Amino acid sequence: MYVNRRTLLAELQRFEHESFLPGQEYLIRAVLEGRDVLAVLPTGAGKSLVYQLAAQFLPGLTLVVSPLLALMKDQVDSIEERGIPAGVITSRQGRDETAEELEEVDEGAAKLLYVTPERFANETFMATVRDQQVSLFVVDEAHCISEWGHDFRPAYLGLRRAIEQVGRPAILALTATATPWVRSEIVERLGMREPDIVVHGIDRPNLFFEVVRVEHETDDRTLLRGLLAAEPRSYPEEIQRKLAAAMSGCGIVYVRTTRAAEETAGWLREWGIEADFYHGQRSTADRERVQDAFMCGGLRVIAATNAFGLGVDKPDIRFVIHRDIPASIEAYYQEAGRAGRDGHFARCAIIYRPADLARAAFLSAISEFTREEVERARAVLLRRSGLTVEELGEASGLSRAHVARLVATLTQQGILREQDGGLHLLVRDFDPEHTALRAEERRKAYERSRVEMMRNYAESTACRRGFLLNYFGEEPGVDRCELCDNDVLQRAGEPVTQGQDAALPIPFRVGDRVRHDSWGAGTVQRVTADTVTVLFEEVGYKTLATAIVEERGLLKPTES
Incomplete structure (x- = not known):
């Protein structure tokens, strides 16, 4: 479908934008031409506008799959304020509200429908959607489909089947953090056909990256207080001024555990900082209260686990501090990237204890499935053909994540076939040791290597920005960015240890x-x-x- 530029710009103004951000117009035109597209765009690059605007020209319905309930609601509220109809179906809605949304879709009132991936297992929902003309299937946070990604969501593995069931429309997969390996997984798992892969500069040139090493956990409190107070380090005066200004703004302190989140928030309040904690164990009402207070400026700092941040679009976050180092570069870059979305200077610091990464490696190993689990799943499949993924999990006692990974592995190896929602063994006497467990061993090796890459980043004396860009398959334009601790300390004449x-x-x-x-x-x-x-x-x-x-x-x- 061709749309002239004047018409595109007129529609853009309806969304209250005067011009396209880099890459947006290209992606919109690719989608309108019916091509499959995988776009890796940095946070703040306007990914949502691509499908929202394209949907206004495409016939029928655009389905948007996202794991982020809060973001879906915010986007729907935002575009409906501009007179653009859209629907959203989530697990939080009651039966009547869901029926009302589906009725609007059935009547063609909504051009956009936002859903969580779990919805495609619901037959009532699928029956309604199958009756629609679906022109575009959007997969947001597409890295969630990859076992190699840092946010693996088993429900995403069912999206390929869902895409086929709604008539195999064009696919737009979007993510802000995907290595070349994860990109390949996304293309394969979604069944994309000769996709246009667009990687548009993931660099965030306004972010200052630094790592501060401590040997003992008891040093955390002192060091964190020093960072928040912008105590001088050996940086040039110009950088020190910018850091001090950033630390007077709002920010996030990430920790690994709920206990650490509560402890950190307590420290912050002791130091006279308006702060609260956020983690998955708090009630929904408390989490919403804390998030709303942070968004409107009632709280200056949130101490949080990684449960906080997905879908939070606050442009003026001036710092992100990791009190506990993440287990992968992908997770770190996504969380650090919540700072400075307005384009102004922001600080991204890690408090690094080498022992933390040994702990992270141990925790990742807990998620491995074993030969015994594969044997249990095989026995169930031999007894009962046509089980759904959910039924296999219940009958075998495997966790949802383990079942999803096992099904994906066996399907890829031609041992299992998923047809009409049911699972059917094609090879009844397969050897778990040389099939599923070999793939699991490969995944384990990859997980261990990601932890080591995080360690390499923390202990590197080279340009940190260059390290991050290389990790995601990009070459930095210069040898030194002059906006990370290593570069500015070398410029200031500090000794280099490697x-x-x-x-x-x-x-x-x-x-x-x-x-x-x-x-x-x-x-x-x-x-x-x-x-x-x-x-x-x-x-x-x-x-x-x-x-x-x-x-x-x-x-x-x-x-x-």
């Missing part, structure tokens, strides 16, 4: 495909003067010394 000596040149660039005799195929993620980091398909991230790579010929270039 080698800066020029090493042997290495004939690889970020994005190159290589092969290692033991670890197989991989993609170069980062190249420094003395190391090269590769994401291997079988074992995850590995960092090798440049000199040894050159001397022993450890990495061989490949075409694909």
Whole structure:
């Protein structure tokens, strides 16, 4: 479908925007042409406007799948204020409210319908949607479909089937954080056809990145208070002034546990800071009260677990401090990226204790499924063909996440087929040791390597922004960003603890495909003067010394 630019701009003004942000118009035109599109755009790049505006020109209905209840409601309220009809169906609605929304869809009153992924398991909902002309299927937070992503949501694995059931419309998958490996998973799991993959500069040039190392947990309180008070470090005066201004604004302190969230909020209040805590164990009413107070300025700081932040669009957050280091770069960059969405200077600091990452590695290992669990699931499937994913979980006693991963693994290997919502074994005598568990071992290796990449980031003396961009498959435009602790301390003449000596040149660039005799195929993620980091398909991230790579010929270039 072709729409001339004057008409697009007129519709854009209806959404109260005067001009497109970089990449928006290209994506809208790709969607209007009926192409499948995977877009990796930074937070604040206007992802939602792409499908909201495109939906006004497309015939029929645009389905928007999102795990973020609060964000869906906010978006629907916002566009309805501009006279644009939209519907939303969530688990919080009663039967009457849901029926009313479905009736509006049935009558064609709404061009946009926001739903959670779990809704596609509801036959009443599916019966209504199947009767509609669905022109576009939008998957927001698309990294949730990947086991390799940091926010894996089992319900997302059912979206491919849902897409087929509603007539296989064009697919628009959106995410702010996806490595090249996760992008491949998204394309495969959604069944995208020759998608247009758009990666539009994930750099956030207004964010200042730093890591402050402590050895003992008892030092946290003192260090956190120093950060909030903007106590001087060895930074140049200009940077110090900006940091002090940022710390007088509002911010988030992320922690790993509910206990730490409550403890941190208590410290903040002791220091005269308007603060409260947010975690998943609080009541819905309390969480909404805290979030609303933060959004309107009644609270200056929130101490929170990672339950807080998804869908929170507050542009003037001036700092994000991690009292506990996250277990992956993806999780860190998403949480840190909640700062400075207005484009102004913001501070992103990690309080780093090396022992924390050992704890994170242990917690990730807890989520592994075992041979016994695979055998239990196989026994159930042998007894009863046609079970749904939910019924398999109930009959086998496996968690929802484990069942979803197991079903995905066996389906990929041609052992299991999902048809009309039911599961059917194609290979009855498969060996768990050489099928499902091999894939699980691969996932475990990847998880361990992600923890090590987080450790490498925390302990690096190189440009932190460059490290982050390399991780997501991008080359920084300069060697030093001059807006991270390592760069400004080196400029100020502070000693550097790791080698800066020029090493042997290495004939690889970020994005190159290589092969290692033991670890197989991989993609170069980062190249420094003395190391090269590769994401291997079988074992995850590995960092090798440049000199040894050159001397022993450890990495061989490949075409694909």
